[in-house]
Amino acid sequence: MKKLILSTAALALTAGLATAExxxxxxxxxxxxxxxxxxxxxxxxxxxxxxxxxxxxxxxxxxxxxxxxxxxxxxxxxxxxxxxxxxxxxxxxxxxxxxxxxxxxxxxxxPSNSAYVALSEDVDLENGIIAAQTATIQAAHVAEGSATLIEFATPDETIAAMKNGEADAVFADKDYLKPFVEETGEFYFVGEDVPLGGxxxxxxxxxxxxxxxxxxxxxxxxxxxxxxxxxxxxxxxxxxxxx
Amino acid sequence: MFAYCADPQSLEGLAWLSCYLTTGKHLLFYQSFAFIVALLLVTAPLALGVGFMGALATRSQFAPLRWIGTVYTSIVRGVPDIAFFLFMPLAIDQGLEWMRHKMRCPDWDEPIRQGSDFVVCASAKLPLSSSPQWVHEYYGVVLGMSAFAFVFGAFAAYVLAGAMNAVPRAQMETAEAYGMTRRQATWRILVPQMWVYALPGLSNLWMILIKATPLLFILGIEDVVYWARELGGRKTSAFDFPHPDWRLWYFLALLVFYLALTKVSEIGFSRLARRMSRGQATAAGVKEARA
CATH class of the missing domain: 3.40.190.10 (Periplasmic binding protein-like II)
Structure with missing residues (x-):
């Protein structure tokens, strides 16, 4: 009996250890x-x-x-x-x-490229209004330049802002923007790609x-x-x- | 959900829409409406309870209790809801973690506040980082609910204290004449009669509470606003059902939902008011008796 209790206790102990692990x-x-x-x-x-x-x-x-x-x-x-x-x-x-x-x-x-997307190909990237997601390398890059930066909490809102005319262009990872340009036909890549980040x-x-x-x-x-x-x-x- | 939804690309018109509106993500969206209603049904009694205690405290004969009641109602009433809403969950969370840290890790030598970081030992974390995801989610919801109860409790306390003062003084005098103690008179005469005076104020609060529920969104809780924004955003072919920016329609649905909810509560409250006026010495009560 004693042995049984002991072995059950040992079993319970190891089981406990296993779950903890x-x-x-x-x-x-x-x-x-x-x-x-x-x-x-x-x-x-x-x-x-x-x-x-x-x-x-x-x-x-x-x-x-x-x-x-x-x-x-x-x-x-x-x-x-x-x-x-x-x-x-x-x-x-x-x-x-x-x-x-x-x-x-x-x-x-x-390391990949970031790119600008706009509604037409002749927007002014130097002095225009650029939308980017808050706290991204793209937002930091725009802030360093002469363009006006507006920031949004989600990347989705940056696209919406550009579509509404609130911003002239969106600056984001090219991999994120590519489907929007390829599938909608409304948006264009503008300017040069910018290599950012590691x-x-x-x-x-x-x-x-x-x-x-x-x-x-x-x-x-x-x-x-x-x-x-x-x-x-x-x-x-x-x-x-x-x- | 339906068998024909297996290949969304081939669908059109109503078939597409019926599949689109029954995706797993939409079901989560519909669930979040039920979640809001459930949350209201839990939070409102909680806030009423807090308010009731606050109201009794402000009328207490014991001075410190009266001060606590007064300070509580005036501070909360004077600070924007949203500020309290951001402050309360954080304060409760850090307060609890701080206490657990002091109890469980007494020999921890690093400071808890390191710059802007709040660092406690692993076993003091709330919830523990090893606990399943639903615990984390419910913990956030409970924090949000306590913030609601705290803020709306203060308003309810003010309304209830006003209602208590509105009960005719003669009623209390009669109670005293019958030899009731102050406590007995409060519970047997004052409290049962005050509700009819409190009801307009409370129904107003309930409306404001309904309209305040989207504040949960700023706490990162996945409520109706979260899902509306998530579903409404432009969808590329990475998703099964690509569509342009439909946020307008989703937010319109929210508008309809909240309007319906407030309309239903308005009807409910007017019925309740009629019922409570019965036999009361108020204008509505007299009208009811004559009819």
């Missing part, structure tokens, strides 16, 4: 959910897009259980730092300013070095076996830059 490795992935094709809420109300597919694969390779959450773009870094989730995977370009606050993994898309990476708290190394290794393995390139071409088209 699996809880500890639940990684919460934070994304914006409003930036197709990087990440968006699909018609079933689920988070979808390039980063959803990539993130799920990376979690399998890094052997962690992942859970997806959405968060507004303008508070996405503060909420990572305060621990609401563990990783930002939201089309966030690696920049020095952000690197001072959080840490980045290596990039999982190559590619898109996952953002982590500076103290989370172990998790960062796990994801770095997973990204490397996806770069080596070509699965990352396949995924990039699938979501961003055949002319997208690959590794």
């Amino acid at each position: 699996s809880h500890a490795t639940t990684v919460r992935l934070g994304t914006e959910g409003a930036y197709p094709p990087f990440n968006f809420i699909d018609d079933n109300g689920e988070i979808a897009g390039f980063e959803r597919e990539l993130g799920d694969e990376l979690c399998v390779r890094a052997e962690v259980t992942c859970e997806w959450v959405t968060n507004d773009w303008d508070s996405i870094i503060p909420n990572l730092v305060s621990g609401n989730y563990d990783v930002i995977i939201a089309g966030m370009s690696i920049t020095d300013e952000r690197d001072e606050v959080i840490d980045f993994t290596q990039n999982y898309t190559p 590619g898109v990476g996952m953002g982590l708290r500076e103290s989370d070095t172990e998790l960062k190394e796990k994801f770095n290794a997973a990204i490397t393995s996806m770069k080596e076996d070509g699965t990352l390139n396949t995924m990039i071409t699938k979501w961003f088209g055949d002319d997208a830059q690959t590794y």
Whole structure:
């Protein structure tokens, strides 16, 4: 009898440990959910897009259980730092300013171009009004130049502002703008493409070095076996830059 | 939802629309309407309870309690709702985390406030970062509801205190003449009679509360406004049902929803007022008795 109790207790204890272990490795992935094709809420109300597919694969390779959450773009870094989730995977370009606050993994898309989109091809990009999403590298770039910057909380609103005539042009990632130009026929790419940022990476708290190394290794393995390139071409088209 | 929806590209007209309006995302949108109604049904009694205690506090014979009641109602009434709405959830959240931090991690040597960051140890987090997603969502909703109850409780306290003063003094004097204590007179005479005086003010508050529910959106809760904006935005072919900017139609739907909700409550309140006036020494009560 005594033996039975002891072994049950031991079993309960190890079971407890096992659940504690699996809880500890639940990684919460934070994304914006409003930036197709990087990440968006699909018609079933689920988070979808390039980063959803990539993130799920990376979690399998890094052997962690992942859970997806959405968060507004303008508070996405503060909420990572305060621990609401563990990783930002939201089309966030690696920049020095952000690197001072959080840490980045290596990039999982190559440094890419940003572009201007407008209703006609003869807008004044030098002195006009340019719409960009708040706290993006594109907004920072416009602010440095002579054009007037108006900022919006979501990328969707920047397009709407340009369509309404509130802004002369939108400045954003070319990968985000491409479907709008190709599918609507109302919008045009204007001016030169601008290379900005050091590619898109996952953002982590500076103290989370172990998790960062796990994801770095997973990204490397996806770069080596070509699965990352396949995924990039699938979501961003055949002319997208690959590794 | 329907079998013919499997290939959205091939659909047109009504078939397309029927599939579009029954996507999983739209079902979430419809659910959020029910969520708003449920939230109102929970928050309103909560705010009324807070208000009732506030009103009793402002009438209390015990001075410190009276001061608390007065300070509470005058501060909340004097500050914009939206400021309180941003402040309260943050203050409650950080306050609770601070207390848990002090209890669970006494030997933590780093400061809690590091610049603009609020850093507590992992086991003091609320909710714990290992808890499932729905806990995080409900926690946000509960914080939002407490902010509503706190703000609207102050207004309700003011309305109820006014209603208590409106009950004819003669009623209380009679109660005293029958030998009731102050407490007995309050509960048996004052409280049952005050509701008819409080009703117009309370119905007004209820309307304002209905109209204030979109404030949840600024707390990051996925309410009707969130889904309307999300669904209405221009959709490219990354989605199954591409469409141009339809936000106008979605916000119009919200407008209709809120109008319907306030209209229904107006009807409900006028019935309630008629019922409560019965047998009361008010103009409406006398009219009711004559009819």
